[in-house]
Amino acid sequence: MTGGLALVWPVITAAFLASLVEAVEALTIVLAVAIVRGWRPAGLGALAGLAVLALIVVALGPLLGHVPLRLLQFVIGILLLLFGMRWLRKAILRAAGVIPLHDEATAFATETAELREQARRNEARLDWIASLTTFKAVLLEGLEVVFIVIALGAGRGLLVAASGGAVAACLAVALVGLIVHRPLSRVPENSLKFVVGIMLSAFGVFWTGEGLGVAWPGSDLAIVGFAAIFLAVSAAAVALARRPKAEAVS
């Protein structure tokens, strides 16, 4: 299937950036478990999570081809609106200082503290708990990546492009994580979520409209216009809601 060429790079970029955020979050948990309990339970849980993800993709992937395109665009559009605007809302509130910024170093410290507390209480079951923790992290963050790939790629036959962006992001994070052995707190996650929230919301409006029979002016290029509008409105929302840093509440 060939997709609209105008959409190839926006789809690859959105899939790459969104997957980068998810992969960084999964890596933080895997690293925390590995440091507290060793690489074996952490790796086993992560691999099991990847295996279940692969099974889900293999089992459900072929079904996509049987769904009428209009219906697929409509359903994906609504899910993208829910998912993307949820990200965008949180990114606006973080940028405005209404809620605290997400910090991988803090997430890492919290996760290791929880695991150490569990170790103190129940040493015998800890390997099992450690594996389950990485399994859940990889599966949940991975499901988000799979959703993003399908949502961005399926509506125009760009699944391969979207998958390429997502795989590149996951490999890059895994590689850097293996080399540095600590959470990637320097990745500007909040800014990435802001950008990705805008892109996913723009795609969501586009697909939902197409699914309802709206012929957008400029066809696929309308997405760029929607992204610009979402960016302008979000920036205005940040400016209106901005608070001093000390006021941010968790």
Added chain:
Amino acid sequence: MTVLINALRELAGLFVDDGALALMIIAVVVLTGVVATLLPEVPLVAGGILLLGCLTALLSSVARANRR
């Protein structure tokens, strides 16, 4: 059973954070669908409702969170 319920809750959490925002988005989509059905010859009206409705939902959700 608890594990399954927790998993479903986490899955739903991927799409719904602020329930009011999710409800507003669904309402905007329904309204867009109704307008697209009633006025098929001017689909851009429905498109405009969808875009403006989503932006309004976002802004009102941010404003609500800001007031808390």
